[in-house]
Amino acid sequence: MRWYDRERRDLPWRRTRDPYAIWVSEVMLQQTRVETVEPYYRRFLERYPDVSSLATASVEEVLAVWSGLGYYRRARQLHKAAAQIQLGGDFPKTMEELQKLPGIGPYTAAAISSIAFDVPVAVLDGNVERVISRQQTLDGPLRSAAGKRALLAAAQTWIDPKRPGDSNQALMELGATLCSPRAPRCPSCPVASTCGALARGQVERFPQRDGRKAPVRMRLAAVVVKRRRRVLLFRRSEESDLLAGLWEPPVVSLDADEEMSADLRRRYGGRWHLDESYGAFRHAVTNKLLEVDVRGGRVRFTGTIADRTEAGWFLPEEIDELPTSGLVSKALRSRG
């Protein structure tokens, strides 16, 4: 705690104890770095300063403000939960109440509960997992339920009942700034003298890495079509597993040839041209549309335009108000 009081970063969500603000920050911080979250947090709270303003906004607008932050389900759930909170009256305080809200799991519930309401419950996030597993030399299967329980129990012993929120944040701060996954700064660590992994000279071996599946690589080309300052965008279907409901320019897979059956490739080849009306590519000869369905990394051909999503032409300043992915919002904003 002495180390934290001395070294803690001055972050916007550490300047408030408003449960709503803490909640927003915690959801944004899920799997997302502090530096990335900061500007989004400021913008979000400016636009939606309280539960009521968020609850009455449209999902579309909330998604637009969220554009570029990723994991868009979080924005939908935040919006949905705001409505639930407003109906319930008081802001939920306990782990149990908080976890009933969409988008709030064990970590976020403990974080809000301890930081905003002084409830002495430990959080278990990636940082705490790493710090504890190193300090206690817990090399077991961290992914298992039993492993999580052991870590949580250990984390709980670090909680200062007088300052639950700060002790949680201290552990996370340690993991984020010194006890990093790679190249940890052990010489500066306040608990170095008690660290089991350091004593063994095996800090970077903790926690045990889990075998990760190789990602599917896709080469995609986004085509920016401009006509009198306006840019062509189309809207992904709400049912899409990926970037559902978000706007984007026409996108085609550069690996389409590999996905095409040998037969189709022989007969139709790659003579596609952009169909501006539908934001897809139409084959020069067959008049078929090339629809890019990113689900499963597969490209499909469709013969109809019936299931095309909405399309439109937008001015650069209008794009800010649309729900888009980071690729679109950042690229189009910076390059017009």
Next chain:
DNA sequence: CAATCGTGGAG
């Protein structure tokens, strides 16, 4: 339990 959801920075 394991897969899935976006994006960006560090090493």
Next chain:
DNA sequence: TCTCCAAGATT
């Protein structure tokens, strides 16, 4: 350029 993975939740 490439790998790893971050203040996780959900199914």
